[in-house]
Amino acid sequence: MSVASLLAGRPLRAGSIALTLPNGRTLDLRGGNDGPSAAIVLHRWRALARFIAGGSVGFGEAYMDGDWDSPHLPALIETAARNLPAHPGPFRRLSPWRIRDRRRHAAAPNTRRGSAKNIAAHYDLGNDFYALWLDPSMTYSAAVFSGGANDLESAQSEKYRRLLDLIDARPGQHVLEIGCGWGGFALLAARERGLRVTAVTISRAQHDEAARRVAEAGLQDRVDIRLCDYRDLNGTYDHAVSIEMIEAVGDGYRPGYFTRVRDLVRPGGRFALQSIVIEDDRYEDYRKSADFIQKHIFPGGSLPAPSVLRHEAEDAGFRWVADATYGLDYAETLARWRERFDTVSDRVAALGFDERFRRCWRFYLAYCEGGFRAGNIDALQIALARP
Numbered sequence: 001m002s003v004a005s006l007l008a009g010r011p012l013r014a015g016s017i018a019l020t021l022p023n024g025r026t027l028d029l030r031g032g033n034d035g036p037s038a039a040i041v042l043h044r045w046r047a048l049a050r051f052i053a054g055g056s057v058g059f060g061e062a063y064m065d066g067d068w069d070s071p072h073l074p075a076l077i078e079t080a081a082r083n084l085p086a087h088p089g090p091f092r093r094l095s096p097w098r099i100r101d102r103r104r105h106a107a108a109p110n111t112r113r114g115s116a117k118n119i120a121a122h123y124d125l126g127n128d129f130y131a132l133w134l135d136p137s138m139t140y141s142a143a144v145f146s147g148g149a150n151d152l153e154s155a156q157s158e159k160y161r162r163l164l165d166l167i168d169a170r171p172g173q174h175v176l177e178i179g180c181g182w183g184g185f186a187l188l189a190a191r192e193r194g195l196r197v198t199a200v201t202i203s204r205a206q207h208d209e210a211a212r213r214v215a216e217a218g219l220q221d222r223v224d225i226r227l228c229d230y231r232d233l234n235g236t237y238d239h240a241v242s243i244e245m246i247e248a249v250g251d252g253y254r255p256g257y258f259t260r261v262r263d264l265v266r267p268g269g270r271f272a273l274q275s276i277v278i279e280d281d282r283y284e285d286y287r288k289s290a291d292f293i294q295k296h297i298f299p300g301g302s303l304p305a306p307s308v309l310r311h312e313a314e315d316a317g318f319r320w321v322a323d324a325t326y327g328l329d330y331a332e333t334l335a336r337w338r339e340r341f342d343t344v345s346d347r348v349a350a351l352g353f354d355e356r357f358r359r360c361w362r363f364y365l366a367y368c369e370g371g372f373r374a375g376n377i378d379a380l381q382i383a384l385a386r387p
């Protein structure tokens with residue numbers, strides 16, 4: 001629910017928001033149920049029109065342009081997420097701004113050429129940029145804060161180990177990683193479990209850094225980093241792993257993704273998948289829209305719903321063996337990334353990224369954290385077996 005919706009007479013169901021208007025007047029908006037306390041300060045009246053017409057995109061773009069601020073963005077976004085209506089009204093769906101954004105999103109399909117362009121738009125911002133605020137393993141996915149893992153790097157390693165446990169990988173086996181990032185999983189799998197890993201990415205920046213790190217670790221005999229689309233792979237592997245890459249596959253392309261992975265995994269092998277997922281009852285509306293993340297952060301991206309993942313995986317011939325959720329772990333991961341990002345803001349600026357870009361990324365990290373804390377999105381690890 002947007003702030004504009006609240007002003008139009010829709011009361012909060014949970015939590016509270018202190019809303020300061022450009023004229024200095026403050027409105028205290030309170031819901032009937034417990035929830036987070038948040039505050040928003042409007043610097044320009046135009047922010048209200050952008051909220052009403054543009055939904056999450058207008059909300060985020062108004063923040064990017066300095067139309068409003070909040071002393072704690074994640075709490076504000078969590079409050080908004082907890083008060084979202086089950087389905088958007090007709091005005092929201094048919095607003096010209098939303099139609100324009102949907103068309104723009106539809107114009108970024110995940111064909112081989114389109115995927116390379118979409119991925120480059122995000123990951124080829126530069127390795128120096130990501131190195132400033134990710135942990136030393138350069139891992140850009142949900143960490144798991146349990147089993148004694150308290151710092152971010154240890155929690156990322158815990159996540160990798162849980163995925164390896166899901167495939168029950170044994171020393172000497174050959175594992176395919178689809179979407180390898182900067183090589184963190186491949187390095188740990190080779191070093192700790194004695195596995196051979198073929199890891200693919202379509203980001204040139206990621207490929208070059210991952211290959212450099214593999215060479216630096218002296219693991220070239222066990223880890224092969226390839227600049228390759230998963231659809232162009234051949235051969236058979238004992239198991240496969242993919243960590244938060246399926247969101248970039250895109251709606252409509254996932255059935256083919258599961259079929260291709262099935263063909264690459266030997267009979268009796270397993271596929272461990274980590275994905276951000278959206279609530280089942282929000283999926284149909286979500287897939288027909290385009291949100292802030294899709295427009296400004298991950299062009300071509302689309303979150304699946306848990307039931308959709310199960311259906312598509314089983315249709316491709318996989319058997320769903322196990323699953324576990326880590327939504328609050330992801331919220332904590334994002335909080336730590338955001339804190340790091342704010343700490344190095346001047347260094348991000350020195351790389352050539354202006355204030356609007358930095359506010360965009362600050363909003364993105366808080367937007368995701370708030371969504372995970374509200375439970376509208378979750379992080380899911382799945383073990384699939386190839387009969």
